[in-house]
Structures are given as structure tokens and as C-alpha cells.
Amino acid sequence: MKSIVSLFLFLFSVSLMGQTISGHIFDKHNKPLPSANIYIKGTYNGATSDTSGYFLLQTSMHDSCMLVVSFLGYESYNLLLTKSLVKKALKITLTESTNSLDEVIISAGTFEAGEKKRAVTLNPIEIATTGGSDGDIYNVLATFPGVQKQGETGKIIVRGGEADESKTYIDGMLVSSPYTSTTPDLPARGRFEPFMFSGVMFSTGGYSAEYGQALSSVLELKTPALFEEDMLSISLINVGPGISYTRHNDTRAFSGGVNYNNLFPYFLMSKSNLNWIKIPESYSGKLHYRQKTKNSGLIKSDFNISHGNSILDYSEMSDEYQRIGLENTNMYAKTNYNSELTDKWIMKTGVAFNRNIDKKEFNNDKLNENLQSAHFRLGFTNYYNKNITLKIGLEDYLLDYSFNYVTSDLNTNIPLNTTDNINSCYVENDLRITKKLAVRLGLRGEYSSLTENVSLSPRTSIAYKINKASQLSFAGGSFSQQSHHAYLKYNPSLNFEKAQHYILNYQAEKDNRMFRTEVYYKKYNSLVTFTPGIQKEYENIQNTGTGYARGFDLFIKDSKTISYLDFYASYSFVDSKRKFKDYPTAVCPEFVSKHNFNLASKYWIDKIHSQLSLTYSYAKGRPYNNPNSDQFMSSKTMDWHDLSGNISYITNISGNLTVVHLSVSNILGKENIYAYRFSRQPDNSGFYSSTPIKSGLERSVIIGVFISID
Amino acid sequence: MKQVLKNKNKRLKRLFILTAVIILTLSLNAQSNFEEIMSETLEEFGNSSTPEEMIEVANKFERIASVDTSEWLPLYYASFIHCILSFRTQDAKQKETYIEKAQSVMDKAMLITENESELYTLQGMIYQSLMAIDPITNGQIYGSKADNSFKKATSLNPKNPRPYYMQAVSVFYTPEQFGGGKKSALPLFEKAMELYETFQPENPLYPNWGKEDCESQLESCKSS
Numbered sequence: 001m002k003s004i005v006s007l008f009l010f011l012f013s014v015s016l017m018g019q020t021i022s023g024h025i026f027d028k029h030n031k032p033l034p035s036a037n038i039y040i041k042g043t044y045n046g047a048t049s050d051t052s053g054y055f056l057l058q059t060s061m062h063d064s065c066m067l068v069v070s071f072l073g074y075e076s077y078n079l080l081l082t083k084s085l086v087k088k089a090l091k092i093t094l095t096e097s098t099n100s101l102d103e104v105i106i107s108a109g110t111f112e113a114g115e116k117k118r119a120v121t122l123n124p125i126e127i128a129t130t131g132g133s134d135g136d137i138y139n140v141l142a143t144f145p146g147v148q149k150q151g152e153t154g155k156i157i158v159r160g161g162e163a164d165e166s167k168t169y170i171d172g173m174l175v176s177s178p179y180t181s182t183t184p185d186l187p188a189r190g191r192f193e194p195f196m197f198s199g200v201m202f203s204t205g206g207y208s209a210e211y212g213q214a215l216s217s218v219l220e221l222k223t224p225a226l227f228e229e230d231m232l233s234i235s236l237i238n239v240g241p242g243i244s245y246t247r248h249n250d251t252r253a254f255s256g257g258v259n260y261n262n263l264f265p266y267f268l269m270s271k272s273n274l275n276w277i278k279i280p281e282s283y284s285g286k287l288h289y290r291q292k293t294k295n296s297g298l299i300k301s302d303f304n305i306s307h308g309n310s311i312l313d314y315s316e317m318s319d320e321y322q323r324i325g326l327e328n329t330n331m332y333a334k335t336n337y338n339s340e341l342t343d344k345w346i347m348k349t350g351v352a353f354n355r356n357i358d359k360k361e362f363n364n365d366k367l368n369e370n371l372q373s374a375h376f377r378l379g380f381t382n383y384y385n386k387n388i389t390l391k392i393g394l395e396d397y398l399l400d401y402s403f404n405y406v407t408s409d410l411n412t413n414i415p416l417n418t419t420d421n422i423n424s425c426y427v428e429n430d431l432r433i434t435k436k437l438a439v440r441l442g443l444r445g446e447y448s449s450l451t452e453n454v455s456l457s458p459r460t461s462i463a464y465k466i467n468k469a470s471q472l473s474f475a476g477g478s479f480s481q482q483s484h485h486a487y488l489k490y491n492p493s494l495n496f497e498k499a500q501h502y503i504l505n506y507q508a509e510k511d512n513r514m515f516r517t518e519v520y521y522k523k524y525n526s527l528v529t530f531t532p533g534i535q536k537e538y539e540n541i542q543n544t545g546t547g548y549a550r551g552f553d554l555f556i557k558d559s560k561t562i563s564y565l566d567f568y569a570s571y572s573f574v575d576s577k578r579k580f581k582d583y584p585t586a587v588c589p590e591f592v593s594k595h596n597f598n599l600a601s602k603y604w605i606d607k608i609h610s611q612l613s614l615t616y617s618y619a620k621g622r623p624y625n626n627p628n629s630d631q632f633m634s635s636k637t638m639d640w641h642d643l644s645g646n647i648s649y650i651t652n653i654s655g656n657l658t659v660v661h662l663s664v665s666n667i668l669g670k671e672n673i674y675a676y677r678f679s680r681q682p683d684n685s686g687f688y689s690s691t692p693i694k695s696g697l698e699r700s701v702i703i704g705v706f707i708s709i710d
Numbered sequence: 711m712k713q714v715l716k717n718k719n720k721r722l723k724r725l726f727i728l729t730a731v732i733i734l735t736l737s738l739n740a741q742s743n744f745e746e747i748m749s750e751t752l753e754e755f756g757n758s759s760t761p762e763e764m765i766e767v768a769n770k771f772e773r774i775a776s777v778d779t780s781e782w783l784p785l786y787y788a789s790f791i792h793c794i795l796s797f798r799t800q801d802a803k804q805k806e807t808y809i810e811k812a813q814s815v816m817d818k819a820m821l822i823t824e825n826e827s828e829l830y831t832l833q834g835m836i837y838q839s840l841m842a843i844d845p846i847t848n849g850q851i852y853g854s855k856a857d858n859s860f861k862k863a864t865s866l867n868p869k870n871p872r873p874y875y876m877q878a879v880s881v882f883y884t885p886e887q888f889g890g891g892k893k894s895a896l897p898l899f900e901k902a903m904e905l906y907e908t909f910q911p912e913n914p915l916y917p918n919w920g921k922e923d924c925e926s927q928l929e930s931c932k933s934s
Contacts, residue, residue, distance in 0.1 A: 228855055
């Protein structure tokens with residue numbers, strides 16, 4: 001009994017032992033931190049620091065206790081307090097936690113944008129409302145630094161790399177035919193509408209070892225996890241109507257839609273130098289399915305299909321006409337399954353199939369091209385701790401290309417077939433050495449079953465945070481890509497084409513203003529070379545080509561200075577020379593424009609609930625080869641200018657959000673010339689006559705009404 | 711010897727019972743301690759007005775949460791206070807900091823229970839606040855996220871007036887061109903008010919706010 005009494009006495013005396021603990025809370029730079037929470041672990045007892053970082057707390061403590069200081073964005077701080085320590089005022093310094101938003105991020109070569117607030121956002125609405133975008137993602141990317149648009153094909157050129165050196169991925173799965181198939185002089189469009197995606201990662205070089213088979217650039221389109229809203233969307237556009245429907249609950253979501261397109265109103269509203277027998281017409285359908293599974297797993301399935309055709313009387317030279325027919329069928333299906341294996345390991349898997357069938361007719365000759373691909377990915381990410389992340393993965397990419405040319409007299413029949421299987425594996429390690437310094441080391445290996453070639457591509461990135469607002473980064477490494485199937489079909493023993501990137505990046509970002517500049521050097525080797533054939537298109541196909549591209553880009557974005565005005569400007573300089581294809585000497589290739597400038601602005605007019613967007617683009621004239629001159633590729637086209645804009649009026653029709661949209665490209669009506677086409681044979685006086693290559697569509701006008709019904 | 715042992719056994723038994731009683735009272739004490747400190751802190755919350763005072767209260771709620779780790783209420787109030795602060799401030803940067811804090815505390819609360827209507831209501835409010843930072847860019851994403859949270863809140867407790875009230879407020883401040891305005895908000899305010907009339911919190915510590923404001927906003931909707 002005595003012992004129990006003494007126990008009570010002891011407890012009593014402890015609770016009487018009132019103590020005062022006081023001190024100051026600072027950050028690393030000795031700046032006081034107000035509003036920090038200071039408390040004795042396991043008790044309600046605590047205090048909040050004031051504006052000078054000072055706190056005072058009364059406690060009835062035991063001999064020793066644990067003092068905890070917690071503050072958002074900082075590591076929580078624990079201090080074992082003993083009686084002797086309590087008497088003096090404490091000085092506590094908190095260190096910033098590395099998972100706060102201000103941390104250093106690997107950024108050389110990359111524009112990343114999604115739901116998170118970053119200065120450069122590129123969500124569906126931003127894409128759709130950028131002047132001149134016409135709802136095409138690639139049109140918006142073309143206004144970014146380091147990017148230029150090849151007007152006649154509609155494809156993007158990144159830092160002096162051919163259009164085919166830029167690859168498009170959806171959730172990590174390769175899209176082998178990202179652009180629509182078109183007849184000559186009609187620019188292609190991206191196949192996927194921006195509203196399918198929730199974010200975009202665009203890299204103009206130095207990208208992660210996760211991405212292969214791309215020499216110049218990678219575009220990663222990210223689809224949303226679950227759809228957030230049930231709705232019926234109806235679009236009534238002058239070039240065709242569309243309807244889509246979305247349903248969701250907590251674990252499952254479904255969305256589907258159909259579209260019809262007919263370019264007739266385009267050609268009605270603006271002049272065109274194309275003689276249509278059948279104006280391009282297409283149907284497309286899409287299905288999207290999402291399902292959450294156990295262990296925070298998620299299944300994402302997306303399916304797109306389209307079919308279109310057109311017939312055109314095309315004059316390559318002014319006097320000769322050729323009837324060209326095109327019938328295209330395209331299908332893209334992919335499924336991702338991601339799951340947390342443990343709290344440190346995440347598994348990401350995916351399967352994608354892509355099929356593109358082009359049936360072309362030239363007068364009565366028939367050409368069937370069938371490109372099929374399958375892509376499998378199995379990747380694991382290990383979050384070892386918050387400073388070390390490891391990624392490993394395996395990929396298998398199968399490509400089957402068949403080409404069949406049959407002349408009308410059936411005398412010539414050239415069937416060619418290429419089947420390739422590229423196995424890849426990669427490993428990549430992200431290390432955050434300090435809060436200011438991060439390093440990424442990656443290695444990618446690839447093997448082609450067709451050419452039996454192996455490539456090993458080491459890659460690295462380093463990022464250093466100079467201060468809260470600015471960062472310096474470097475990225476470099478090797479990149480390889482299988483020679484194009486157009487050449488492989490004649491010579492299946494070609495090598496991988498190779499490139500080396502070196503990029504130095506500086507960017508500063510503060511209060512919705514951003515400045516970014518990059519200097520780069522890109523070296524090419526093993527490019528495909530050939531001599532123009534007589535029997536076949538190409539002869540003597542080899543990998544002996546070389547080249548380089550070097551230059552710099554500037555980018556500024558500001559959405560702060562003038563309220564309701566959001567604008568960005570980009571300037572790119574590129575100096576490039578190549579000796580590849582059938583070039584006799586190393587020259588600047590015909591697809592490269594030395595100077596590119598873009599100014600894109602958006603202005604919200606509150607009074608009329610409308611957003612006005614205007615984009616001005618300039619490209620320096622490109623080189624072309626004039627056979628009348630003795631010097632190869634020494635002529636230049638005129639400079640290219642474009643002013644495009646759109647206006648979106650937001651209203652409601654019986655309670656349903658409605659957007660009325662008008663979009664006009666080439667407002668100034670400038671006749672831009674992309675290049676010249678020369679006659680194959682000289683005339684009697686030895687002169688090659690020429691015709692300019694212009695866009696088959698001088699100005700596009702889109703008028704549409706979009707209604708979302710909840 | 712036997713007697714001694716018996717006595718010792720008796721004493722041990724008594725000691726055991728006593729200890730059990732002490733432990734029981736201590737834990738009962740702890741239980742009532744939680745209620746006591748919660749009502750004390752809720753009162754302080756009612757008396758706070760400046761951001762500094764409110765943060766002090768929020769910190770206290772967080773301290774309670776650090777002791778009573780299975781209780782979601784203190785986390786709810788800590789998050790709620792930061793959410794209110796985010797609505798009040800005009801400074802975008804400050805707004806973001808408050809929202810970030812509100813969300814991080816909310817995430818902890820959701821780990822304790824995933825079936826609480828009030829938590830989903832508050833989550834919806836956090837999304838509404840995020841929406842306000844940059845309506846043109848964030849509007850669509852967070853607008854529908856907020857709606858989904860309110861729907862979930864209603865499905866968990868159809869009698870909870872707050873999800874309706876918060877939706878009503880959001881519609882009230884949305885321009886008519888976007889399907890908002892007084893007219894569209896009126897039925898939501900009415901529905902919320904109807905529920906407020908009969909709403910009984912599970913106990914005095916549970917959220918029970920919004921009735922007066924709802925009433926006055928309903929009147930202003932009706933009067934025009």
C-alpha cells in the first residue's frame with residue numbers, strides 16, 4: 001500500500017513541476033518562421049510561434065520530454081528536452097523538406113505541364129484556345145522554342161531534326177502514325193484531339209532513358225486517371241458534327257464518341273489551288289475505359305478508329321495532271337495497368353496496337369501501304385527514399401510494314417515487306433544529392449531482330465537550383481532510331497541512326513512570369529544515304545550520313561503584368577548541316593529554317609465573356625535546291641509569316657455550358673511559299689522549269705458550337 | 711507461511727484491482743480530456759478573428775490530433791480553418807500556401823475515415839478555393855472535382871445541409887452566363903435551409919456551421 005501512495009505522490013509531484021519553455025524558430029537563412037506549431041509529444045500542450053518566430057509554452061513535464069516543431073514545407077524537428085535545456089531560450093532552425101514544390105527538378109530540354117501549377121501549362125483548354133491551333137496539339141507545339149512547323153506537311157521539326165525524328169507517346173505507349181494521312185500539299189493534322197488528355201510532357205532533347213526510337217524529340221501525352229464529370233457533349237462545327245458521352249462512378253469510368261468530318265466548307269470559304277474530285281471526308285470513333293483495382297491499381301484503356309477518303313486531280317507541274325485517290329483506315333488501341341506492389345515499388349505496364357492502312361491510287365496505279373505496330377512495356381519504379389528513385393524496364397516494339405505497288409497494266413507488281421522486332425531495356429537512377437542538386441543517370445539498350453544491331457545509349461541530366469526562382473540544368477546523351485522502313489524495305493541490313501545531344505538550360509520563374517533559355521549541340525551519325533534509283537526509288541542505301549544542329553532558344557511567358565492578358569514569346573535559332581540521303585555535300589537541309597519567332601497571346605474580355613487569342617509566327621526562308629544553279633541547295637524561299645486567331649464566347653443554353661468558337665488562320669491572307677518543285681527533265685534550252693509549293697489550303701475558317709450537358 | 715502467502719495474494723489481488731481502476735479512470739479521463747479540450751478549442755475558434763489567432767487555434771487542433779490519433783474531428787477543424795483563410799486572403803501566393811496546408815491535413819483525416827460526409831464537404835471547399843486561384847485554367851478541373859466531392863458528401867449523409875449550402879454559394883457567385891446567379895442558386899439554398907432546420911450533429915463537437923449565413927443568403931436571393 002505504501003508503494004501505491006508513493007506512486008500517487010510521485011505523479012502529483014510531477015504534475016506540479018511546471019516549466020516554461022521558450023525560444024525562436026528560424027529557417028536556414030535566419031529568417032523567423034511565424035505560425036509554426038511547437039508541442040510536447042504525446043500531450044495537447046503547445047504553442048504557435050509569432051511573427052518574430054518567438055514561442056512560449058508552459059508545461060508540466062517529466063524529467064525529460066520530446067519537443068516537436070512542425071511547419072508545412074519544412075522537416076519536422078524533434079528535440080529531447082532535459083531539465084537543464086529548458087532553462088535557456090531555444091534557437092531552433094528548420095530545414096526545408098525536399099518534397100516541397102520549390103525543389104530542383106530535372107528540366108533541361110523538357111516542357112512539362114499538367115494539373116500542377118507551373119508557368120507553362122498546356123492543358124486541353126489552353127491548346128484549343130491558342131490562336132492558330134485549330135484544335136491540333138502539334139500546331140501549338142510548333143509555337144514553342146526549338147520547334148518549327150513544316151507548313152506543307154503539317155508536321156513539326158525539332159531543332160533541325162526531320163519530322164520523323166519526333167515521336168509521340170500516349171501514357172508511355174508509342175503511336176506509330178500520329179498524323180493523319182493526306183494527299184500532297186494538304187497539311188496533316190494530329191490524330192488525337194486535345195480533350196482526350198490531361199497533361200503534356202514535351203522534350204526537345206536530352207530526354208529520359210525510358211524513351212527510345214527517337215532522335216530529336218519526344219511528346220508524351222497523358223490521359224486522365226478517372227473522368228470527373230458525367231456529361232453529354234455535342235459539337236456542331238462547320239467541318240462536321242460530333243457527339244460524346246461520359247459516365248463515371250468512384251471506381252469506373254466510361255467515355256465514347258463519334259465524329260464526322262468533311263472539309264467542304266473549308267474550300268468553300270477560302271480559295272484553294274487543289275482540284276478536288278472528292279473532298280476529304282472522314283469518320284472517327286473513340287472509346288475510353290477506366291477502372292480502379294486493388295492496391296491503388298488503375299486500368300486505362302483507350303481506343304480510337306478512323307476512316308477517311310479523298311480524290312484529287314493534282315498537278316505536280318503546271319501542265320501535267322494526275323488523279324490521286326487516298327483511302328485511309330487507322331486504329332490505335334492501348335491499355336495501361338499501373339499498380340503499387342509495395343509502398344516503395346510501383347509497376348507500370350502497357351500494351352498498344354497501331355494499324356494504319358493507306359490505299360492510294362495514282363491515275364490507275366495502285367499503292368497499298370500497311371503499317372502495323374505493337375508495343376509492350378513493363379516498368380518498375382522504386383522510391384528507395386525521397387532522394388533516390390530507380391526505374392527499370394523492358395520494352396518490345398514490333399513493326400510490320402508492307403508495301404505493294406501495282407501498275408494499271410499489271411506488268412509491274414512490287415510487293416515489299418519489312419518486319420522488325422526491337423527489344424529494349426532501360427535503367428535510370430534519379431539522385432537528389434542536396435536540395436539544390438539533382439542528378440539523373442540512365443542507360444538504354446536496344447536490339448533489332450531485323451538488322452541484328454545493338455545500341456547502347458547512356459544519358460545523363462544534372463540540375464542545380466541557383467535560388468528559389470531560378471535553375472541551371474544540363475542534359476546529354478546518346479539517342480538512336482531504326483532507319484525508316486521506307487529504306488529498310490530495300491535494305492534490311494541497315495544500322496540504327498544515331499544522335500548525340502548536349503543541352504544547357506537556364507530558367508527563372510516567379511509570380512506567373514517565366515524566362516527560359518537553352519543552348520544546344522546535336523551531332524548526327526549513321527544517317528541513311530542513298531543514290532536516286534532508276535528501277536527502285538533508292539539504291540546504294542547505307543548508313544554513312546553525318547550532320548549537326550546547334551543553336552539556342554529563348555522563351556518568355558507572362559500572365560501577370562497585364563490582368564486578363566496571357567502571352568508567351570519564343571525565338572529559336574538553329575544552324576544545321578547534313579550530308580545524308582542523296583546530298584552530294586554537307587548543306588543546310590531543306591526542312592530547316594534558321595530563325596523562328598512566335599508570339600501567342602490570349603486576352604479575356606470579361607464584359608462579353610469571351611476569350612480572344614492571336615498568334616503571330618515568323619520563319620526565315622528555307623533552302624531549296626535549284627537544278628538551274630551549279631551550287632547544291634543554295635537557293636532560299638521567301639520568309640514565312642502567319643497571323644492566326646480565334647475567339648471563344650462562353651454562354652449557356654438552358655443551363656448548359658456552351659462555347660461558340662470562331663477560328664481563322666492566316667488572317668492577313670499572305671501567300672506563303674514553302675519550296676519549289678522542278679521539272680524532272682530540262683527543256684530544250686537546258687532550263688528546269690519550276691512551280692511553287694504552297695499550302696493547298698490558304699486559310700482555314702472554323703465556326704463551331706460546343707455544348708456540354710450535365 | 712501459508713497465511714503470509716494468502717495475505718500476499720490478497721494484497722496482490724487488491725493491487726491488481728486498484729491498478730485496473732486507475733488505468734480505467736485514466737483512460738476515461740483521457741476520453742473526457744479529448745472532449746474537454748475539443749470544446750475548449752472550439753470555443754477559442756469561435757472567439758478568433760485575425761489570421762494569427764485562427765492559425766493558433768488550427769495548430770492546437772493539430773496538436774490534439776497528434777495525441778488522439780484515431781479522431782478525425784481535430785484534423786477536420788485544422789483543415790477547415792486553413793480553408794477559410796484561403797478564401798479570405800487576396801494574395802495568390804498566400805492562398806496557395808493555405809490550400810496546400812488544408813489539403814495536407816485533409817489527407818491525414820481521410821486516412822482515419824473515408825466515410826465522413828463532413829470531410830468530403832470540406833474537400834469540395836478546398837477544390838472551390840483552388841478553382842478561385844486561376845478560374846480560366848483551373849475552373850474546369852477543380853469545378854467538377856468539387857461537385858463530385860459534394861455529391862459524395864450527400865450520398866454519405868443525405869441529411870447534411872453543408873454540401874448543398876456550399877454548392878449554392880458557388881452557384882451564387884458564378885456569372886449567369888456560366889449557368890450561375892441568384893436564380894439558379896435559390897433552389898440549392900432552399901434545399902440546404904430545409905436540411906438545416908432539422909439537422910442534429912452527432913454530438914456537440916461535430917460540425918454545425920452555416921445555418922445563419924445560409925438563411926441570410928437565401929433571403930437576399932428571394933428579395934431580388
